[in-house]
Every structure is written in C-alpha cells, then in structure tokens.
Amino acid sequence: MIRFNKVNKWFGRDHHVLKNITLEVKQGEVVVVCGPSGSGKSTLIRTINQLEPVNDGVIIVDGITITDPKTNINKVREEVGFVFQHFNLYPHLTVLENITLAPIQVRKMEKAAAEQLGVELLERVGLLNKKDVYPAQLSGGQQQRVAIARGLAMRPKVMLFDEPTSALDPEMIGEVLKVMQDLAESGMTMVVVTHEMGFAREVSDRVIFLDHGEILEDAKPEDFFTNPQHERAKQFLRQILAPMHQ
Amino acid sequence: MNYHWDWGIFFKSTGIGQEIYLHWFITGLGWTVALSLSGWLIAMLLGTVLGVLRTLPQRSLSAIGTAYVNLFRNVPLLVQLFVWYFIVPDYLPEPIQTWFKQGLKPEISGFISVVACLGLFTAARVCEQVRTGIQALPRGQINAALALGLNPWKTYRHVLLPQAFRIIIPPLTSEFLNIFKNSSVASLIGLMDLLAQTKQTAEFTANLFEAFTLATLIYFTLNMSLMLMMRWLEKRVKVPGLISLGGK
C-alpha cells in the first residue's frame, strides 16, 4: 500500500532529517513509528501525503508514485486521511460542517448524502450529540475524535496519525486510542506516530524505531518490546516505559 | 466674539431655482455615500485578490501584490486622483478620450475617476489587512485543508478567507470609515460631495459655523451608523474560539 525506496530529505543544507528510508506498509497493516523527539518520525509520516516534499528517493502510495512531479498530489491526498497532533479543525465551521466540507468540495457529494455520512461517522466516534457545535466548544479528546471522523469522511485507503494524543490531557487519551483501535480492527491501513507503547504493543502489527533519521528497528511488537536489537532502542524503551519520569 | 448666528440659513433660498441650502447638504451626502460605497466594493474585491496573492508561495505572484501595495499606498491620494482624472484620459485613444472628457456629463466622468481612485487606493490597504488576517491563521489550517485534498482555491475559499475576514473586521471597519473621509477628495475635480457643499454654503451665506456644525453632525451620524453596522456584522458572524485582530 505504501512503499518508500531510498528516501532522503534535508532541512536546509546540513540537517539530514531522513536517511535512506526504505519501508513497506501492506494493506490492512497497522504500523507504529516511534523514536526520540527530533528523530524525524513526524517528517516521515508527512512525506506520505507530501505535506513535506522529499529531496530524493521514491514513495509509492496505492500504486501511484507520489514523488513524481507529474502526479496530481491532490488525487493521492483524497485517499490518505491525516490526523494532526493539534487536531486542526476549522474553527469557523460546526462539527458536522468540518466533516462534510471535503466530501462536498472534493468528492462532489450531494450535501444531504455528505451529511448522512457525517452523522454515521459521528455516531461511530461517539459524538453525534455534538454535531452542531463549534470545535472550540469541545474538549481536546472530542476534537481529536472529530478530526478522525473528518479524515474518515473521504473514505481513505490509508489513515495517518501524527502524534494524535500528545496534545491531550491524560484522561482524554483513552477515548481517542479506543477510536483508533476500533478503526484498526475494521481493517484500515494505518501508520501511527506515537509514544503510546500500550497501543503499539496491543494494536499494531509492526513497530518501527527511528533515530536521527534512520530506521534502526522494524519488528513485530512482541520482538521489539522484549528483544530490541539496537542499543539506542533499548535506551528509548527504558526511558519511555519507566513508570515515573524523574 | 460678535458672530451673527442664524440657524435658519439651511432653509433659505440659494437663489438658484427653488433650491434651499439644505438641498446642497442632501445632494452632497448622496455623492459622499455613492462614491464611498462604490469605491469600497472595488476595494474589497481587488484587495482580497491582492491579499491572497501576497500569501501565495509563488514568488512572482506575491511580488505583484507587493508592488501594487507599495505603489498605491505611498502615493498621496490627491496625486492619484489627479493622475486618474487629468493624466490617464489624455492617453486614451481619440474617440474614447473625447467621449470621456466631453461626451459624458462632468459629474459622471468625475464620479468614475473618483471611484476608481478611491477603490484602487483603498484596495492596497484592504490587501494588507487580508494578508495579515490570513497570516495570523495557524499553519495547521492550511495543512488540514491540503491533507483532505482541497485545492488552493478551495482552501482559500472555504478555510482561510472565512476565518481571515472574521478576524479582520475591526481593522476593516476603520478602512471603511476612512473611505468615507477620503471621498472628500472628489471636490478637487469639482464633484460636490458633502464637504464641498458645506464649504460652499459657508462661503455663500457667511454663516460658517452653522454650515460646519451641520456637516459635523452629518459625518458623526454617518460614522456612528457605519460603526454600528460593522459591530452588528461582527456579532453575527462571530464563532466561538476565533479572536479578532486589534479587537476593540
């Protein structure tokens, strides 16, 4: 479904942020990308829908070479849902309008059909009663669930999550992860950048560990957590799994 | 000060037909409003296009916006009007030139020049407000729109501009009030707006203070109603969580 072949990206001249990334995500797979901050994981996930262009290498999504300058990138983006750390809901539109905007404008859906779809998705994320309020009137967890529904409204083939719970208060993380888990169980192809190791262990099919722009580990979760190969991965796990931070 | 007050002057005959001086104020107000509203329409349309241009990533397009703003904001309004009225028509092809100068009634050719002048001048100012409004939005708004497959036009139309306009209503209000004040340049080319009619009345009646007092009252009422209108609009389109720039 997604394939990276020798992808490189620099910020400016000196900062080599993605180094020779080669990676494949199969249909229906749930892949967690983790790593210390600054490791390039957010950049990696943003290259999949070209929110970040790359300098060289090839990225193929659903059979389309998106790194080819002749590709209409909007066509690919329609098939790839993206959930941001800071939700990025449109504050001037109601919850339902946030969800129906792209189906109506991009997919050319009838308004009524789009609204019907919006209602179904809101029901799925448990927020049907909030359909007519504005984003600022929701909690962070609720906003993120709306953002997931908004991404799903395009009926994407892939969903990308860029640290979806990092900006949330701890008590709201669970409700978002629950929605993501349901989605994973429904067979959606997902790439998730997260520090939630519980989610990685229980829901994902593979864990990718990224450090300084390089993939150091690419393993099944049970192997990654019990037997990491790389010293830096071990160190990362020690820090993140410590019950308390100093 | 031995000033001879006479509040009855507004109802005295001007000596021309059946006219009284109050008629002058009314026609003056009419011109002021017509000039300002027409100019504002141009300013909003053109200013929005230019403001959007200035925020585009393409250098050449944003340079057009920047050049426009620098040109029109830095040349005094009076000079611009002079150019539109006296210089530009001289470079029009012959039949159009004569038609513009002599075929059209002087008020009409004057009106066209002043509206173009006010509209183009104010567009530069509106452009800057629109640009500021768009740039004040979090980068995530554009990313969210792009990630959903919205093209640039639809991103501006449905995501960026509706938010940008909401947050720039207060500075736009002051531009809106300014165009009413600026419309008094019309008298330069003989279009008798409210201020020109006031001066005229003062000159003819020698009752300067009465004339300017009435003009002050009219301008004040006009400004207050425009401000209340904009406040109402601001309230109407208000959504939770969006702040306005320089919110007053």
Add this chain to the structure above:
Amino acid sequence: MKKSLLVSLAIASLFSTAQAAELTGTLKKIKESGTVVLGHRDSSIPFSYLADGSKPVGFSVDIANAIIDEVKKELGLPAIKVQYNLVTSQTRIPLVQNGTVDVECGSTTNNIERQQQVAFTNGFFKIGTRLLTKKTSGIKDFADLAGKNLVTTAGTTSERQIKKLNEEKKLGMNIISAKDHGESFLMLESGRAVAFMMDDVLLAGEMAKAKNPADWAIVGTPQSSEIYGCMVRKDDPAFKAVADRALVNFFKSGRVNASYTKWFQQPIPPKGLNMNFTMSEGLKALIAKPTDKSAEQM
C-alpha cells in the same frame, strides 16, 4: 504751507490725546499692544500674495499699508508694529470676528451675507464676471455656451450666477465647480470645459500664467460686478472711520494710480508676469466716488 501743517499736526495731536481716554475697540487694542494685525492671503495675485519670504505684497497690501499709516497718525504712534497673519477664504471671517486679525485686505467681495458678520471699508477694486476661453473656441458670449461644459471655481459668486442663469435661461450647460482657480484653469486647458467663468481680474491672472497667453481671450458681457473691500470688526465705527479715511486719501492723492500701474500693468514678482489689465470704468468710478456698499446695494 509749513505753518499750516504744523498747526494741523498740533491740533491733531491735541485731538488725539484728548480722545485717548475714550479710545475703544480696535484702536484701543492697537494702542495698548503697539501692534496691528493684518490678515493677508498667500496666492491672491496681484492683490495679496507671498512673492518671497513671509511678507505679503500686492495691491491690497498697499491699501493695507495706507490704512496702517492712517492708524499711526490717528494714534500718534509712528512706531506701531505690523504683524502679518495668513488667512484663507474659510478662516478670514472668523479670524476678524474673534479679534485675531484687526483688518483683512485680500480679495474679499463685499456682500450682504458677509455684512451680517463683519464690516467692510470703502471698496478698493471692482470686478466683472466674465469668460476665459481659447481664441479658437468660437465662444463670444454666455449665449454661446448652451449645451457645453463650463468650469467655475466652487464657492464663488460666479458659480451661483451661472447656475442661476443656466436654470432661468434653460441653457443646458454642464457646470463644473473646481476646487480653486488653478484647478479651474486646468479643466479649461485639458479640454474638459470650453470656458472658465470668473472675476475678470482673476482670469487675467490665470491667462498671464498660461504657457502661451496669446492663445486665450477674456470675453462676454460682465454678468455682475463685485466690489472688493477690507474687512474689519462690526460695530467698531471709530476704527472703520480711520480705515475709510485712509482709502479716501489713497484715492484722492493719486497714489492709487501708481500702485495700480505697479501691480496690474508691469511685471510683478516673483516670476515677472505682467497682468496687462487696464483699469476698468467701474474701478475709475469707485475711486472717484468711494463707497463701503456692496455692488448689489448700489
């Protein structure tokens, strides 16, 4: 001669000292402050304008100086200082009324409306409202203007007259009211109007400034005449009497002729323009028989 002058001076000084205790109004103010404030214009050529520096010059300034000299004589104070205060057509009346300016000599028409607010001295100039047009335009008089564009300066008597004429005679003219005389001439020059209606003397001034004065002509029967006077405060007959006397003396002594020639028939500063404007019969009559009435009252 010498003797009689001495006697009259003595009498005059006796008279003025005797009167000093009773001085009122402007004269009292001038005596106490030792200063007279003259209101002048900045570009009423050749009446009152700034040629170079801050001191105004012109025909009206000569009149003003005659008034100031008369005031010095009246008060017996040869050292009175003159303070110059620039006025515009909007500020001239209130500044006289509120005491900022003691006497305004510029190019102010004496009319009934203004007489409600201020008093006028004897008139010192008489104009007629006529037309400036290109020699080749074929316009000879007001009747030729039917259906054409005419320009005049906003707020002037010409504007009111032409609007009235247009209305009464149904001439169907388009009347453009320009902001000032320079603007009006530009309208004429750029072809937006075929004629410019204004006071004849002002038309002569615009013509003198034109690139090619010979292309232009002043035509048409004067629609009305107006008398220019100096403005002083109302209800101050003592000061007005001194000013009026100054004008009478200025006319009678013939000094007016020298002054007229200097400003209207010779090159004048700053650019050496020559107005070439012969003295009208109307002005000659005014000089022969001074009056403080407005033209409409005569």
